[in-house]
Amino acid sequence: MSDAPLSDDHLREDTLSSEPVYQGKFLQMRCDRVRLPDGREASREYVVHPGAVMVVAILPDGRLVMERQYRYPVRQTMIEFPAGKLDQGEGGLACAQRELLEETGYRAKRWAKAGIMHPVIGYATEVIEVWFADDLTLGERHLDEGEFLDVFAATQDELEAWMRDGQLTDAKTVVGMMWLLQWRAGRWPLDWQVVS
Incomplete structure (x- = not known):
């Protein structure tokens, strides 16, 4: 080598x-x-693929905003961080804000772009921007037509156990967890910005 x-x-x-x-x-x-x-x-x-975002949304008590959604291609309900595809001409932050509100009802005052990931490099152009959000307030969610999902909160320990036990297998969520663990350990700093 x-x-x-x-x-x-x-x-x-x-x-x-x-x-x-x-x-x-x-x-x-x-x-x-x-x-x-x-x-x-x-x-x-x-x-x-047009690209997408994923949001690691942190509640005041440290728990994380999560979703359960049935994913037809794998024929099972998956545990995921909120995420969604970019609309044409839409920037990553705008998409992250929109998807978090539409799917969960949460708005965030503070945002930080952690980085990007390429989830399926062997057969797709998809790029997912990884965003962190905190200072959350809950409002009303606005799901897309034909979109059905549950929103819940989970601790980092719960998510780690679900990953270990094979209950949480969504690749983007696993990457989001890796980023969260590194950030909480002080190894990967985030550049937070206040968004009104």
């Missing part, structure tokens, strides 16, 4: 052609022909 090289040119795949295969309401499937680093050609199929 050696140090990482300064350039990734020897790994890059160049697009030769790109064809839409399927266009849904918000997802698109594409099939690209690429030139590999050794000069051969190959196909790459992937989903084009």
Whole structure:
């Protein structure tokens, strides 16, 4: 094993052609022909996703705002941090504020962008911004048509136990927990901003 090289040119795949295969309401499937680093050609199929946000919302007592939502592709109810896709032209903070209010009824006065994650790099362009929110006030939620979910509060210890026991398996929520643990341990600081 050696140090990482300064350039990734020897790994890059160049697009030769790109064809839409399927266009849904918000997802698109594409099939690209690429030139590999050794000069051969190959196909790459992937989903084009508009991007999303996830919110780690912290209540005054330290518990976290969570959701339970049935996810059709895996045919089970999942435990998740509030999250949602970006609307066209929408910024990450605006999306995080909108999704938190729509899904949970909470508004936050303080926000901090922790970072980003790429949840499925093998077959999708999706990028999820990880946001933290606190100084919460509860109002009325406004779920999208056809959206059904339960909102509840859980402690960090409960979430850790559910992850350990396989009850909490949503990748973005697991990443949010990792960020939360690092932040609470003082290792990963957050740059909080007050938003009116």
